[in-house]
Amino acid sequence: VSRGAGALLALVLSFPTRASSPPVLAEETKAEMSRLLDLANRSSRAIEIVRSLTDEVGPRLAGSPGDAAAVAWAVRTMTALGFSNVHSEPVLVPHWERGEEAARVVAPVSQRLVITALGGSVPTAPEGLEAEIVETDSLEALGKLGEAVRGRIVFMNRQTERTRDGSGYGATSRLRVRGPSEAAKLGAAGYLLRSVGTSTTRVPHTGTLIYADNVARIPAAALPAPDADLLHRLLEAKKPVRVRLTLGCRNLSDATSHNVVGDLPGREKPEEIVVLGAHLDSWDLGQGAVDDGAGCAIVSEAVRLVGTLARRPRRTLRVVLYANEENGARGGKAYAEAHKGELARHVGALEADSGAGRCYGFTYRVGPGGEAFVAALKAFLQPVGSGEARDGEGGVDIGPLREAGVPSFGVRMDSTLYFDVHHSADDTFEKIDAKDLDSGVAVAAALAYAIADGAEALPRIRD
């Protein structure tokens, strides 16, 4: 046949899945994906990976000694898992230390408050900051308080809703990230936030704030729910409630941390890369088990399991354990910058950073024509209870890849209990159920295989 007729024939035969559409799943691909689901159920070592990270390293906030220990751990672990090209890549990270933290109600009663500084907060004066508190429950309501805020400590009291998909956190985390500067614009002296979390215990949840430019930087801390409820009840009596807040935290010079990278080379197109990412850093209060030790274990073990198959995927799977997701997202940016000449060869990215609950689905962001592939993935994962797909960003660390057009995915772990422990001292190993964790390994492995094994790469995201 002539070249023109052949092209026409090919177009007819493959409609509507070729050229402008992506390849759907080949039978051989699906067979390997099924094997991976089975392997993840039968012989996953993910729980041992997260145990090792949390017990042997523990807390690892960017720039801390734990952070450096975690980088060494990751290099050691990826090497032991048999990955190729294991190396670390430097990342300049913010370096913030918590220091002393204390608070008391001093009027109309005397009561100790449990608090924890928000990540990045400036300190108070050494003798503390004492002021009357003023309560509100949204940034909009705060704005309307106007002059009532001047010289006061804003008490932002909004409960985070418990949801499977983490949408409750989405709704309240902005009160932590933006709230302090919004309060400072009105002249507030400090900021006390009801913890962005769902626990009912006396364990506060930290997390990053972002100070706006050209606005006074005020000290900011989170209260656990019982302490927030106490302030609320005291305010109901309509007498002025005064709080003394003492924070000794410090913003130090930037430090050097590292992204840690390891590859499982593809069988046909090893130069094309699918990134599986999670973040290696954690907050300082807990042990970073669910956030994001779980994700580190999921992506590492998923790639190890793929490596045990006789038939590797066409393209390279690359594990990247990112630095500094929590308080700067510098790891994701540094990876994209360091690899900017190779981003066209990055054909997919998947992130695991939604805890350690049972995996019930995945998020996707693909270019036009990728819908059939997503539908095929969904159909494949539905029978194992992991087929709930929705358009979504995948994760913070792979954000710069996504912005460069790389088709992006995320595992969706059941977050019903996640925000009980997230960013708190309660983020510890024993909270993780090994079988739930393995459900994430299964989905990450199957997704990664599918993305990396297509005859053609997925259509890139367009602006």
Next chain:
Amino acid sequence: VSRGAGALLALVLSFPTRASSPPVLAEETKAEMSRLLDLANRSSRAIEIVRSLTDEVGPRLAGSPGDAAAVAWAVRTMTALGFSNVHSEPVLVPHWERGEEAARVVAPVSQRLVITALGGSVPTAPEGLEAEIVETDSLEALGKLGEAVRGRIVFMNRQTERTRDGSGYGATSRLRVRGPSEAAKLGAAGYLLRSVGTSTTRVPHTGTLIYADNVARIPAAALPAPDADLLHRLLEAKKPVRVRLTLGCRNLSDATSHNVVGDLPGREKPEEIVVLGAHLDSWDLGQGAVDDGAGCAIVSEAVRLVGTLARRPRRTLRVVLYANEENGARGGKAYAEAHKGELARHVGALEADSGAGRCYGFTYRVGPGGEAFVAALKAFLQPVGSGEARDGEGGVDIGPLREAGVPSFGVRMDSTLYFDVHHSADDTFEKIDAKDLDSGVAVAAALAYAIADGAEALPRIRD
């Protein structure tokens, strides 16, 4: 009818419940008891009493400023509730302060541990105590370790079972009370206890220890479950695990606190007294809401409700809010000592110190012949779900009255969730459900009325 015939008739009509048997419940008595159940459901102010105590006073460990504030609160509150004879009676109490507390695993890894000193513990040296830990799970198993304990920190790792009746606590609290001295007898340098509690969070549970005479006093602290699990996992690797423990607690000279007393005089025999007791003191970590703000509210509100009836019981109801139950039980002893000439006129005692869960029954300890009365109470309370009665001690504070023969009772509150918060920072007001609390008020009021209203007093307990 002649006096003799009338007595004979009365004997026949009331058989088998008179003379050697106690009076069973008269119809008039039961009518008032029913009114009390209804009042407790409709118009209880118990939740407001516990809110006031916990919000306005908060922690109130014996000898602390909070303890003195609580005594003033109790006098003020009982006066406002309309009680007679409101006064405080001095009690010499132990005075222990917590101070600094910190612990770390220093080998084979470095990890911060959350701990809290056991009440009454001696401090470590200022630079801390560093030693290898040795794990065990019972006093019996500890004894068998022998020389392996010398110079080490004993790590007592036994999970408290979650039960409705608090029996799990009964089984493990001895590891806290007696464990430190049992370890010291074998030459231990320190004692780390898995918290006697059922919570899974990073909140440790304190509670008193009792040092044995003529045994070295070693520092002792409790770990929350996640930290105990961490130590257990580290020990599984069979490498020596070393911990550094720093406690700055202090045993000071005895201080003066007070029992607070208030009466509702009886209509016929005001000189005969039924005590309703709870303890006013609390541990220092939380706000003493369930332990025992709840009990203080239950007995105070029960007596207030009885006072609203047109027909008061024959005998006086006396609320005693005891000092220093938690770390000395000196309040109960001081009351019995101060009233030793009047104990024969104390005809009953009831304690509320089992938390704020739903009331499902009561304990009793009565003399021979009291069984019919107990059976009648049980039958009366069964329809409202509070009829589960068992022989039991009633409470620590009324122990000296019980030892003097006073028939003793206790409300049994559902303890399924109690030991999640008991003796911890999580013992806070918002944990209490007002309706559950009121179920305790209802039972305490009905029991107290029944005990105080009999034609004859209940048979006293015999040795």
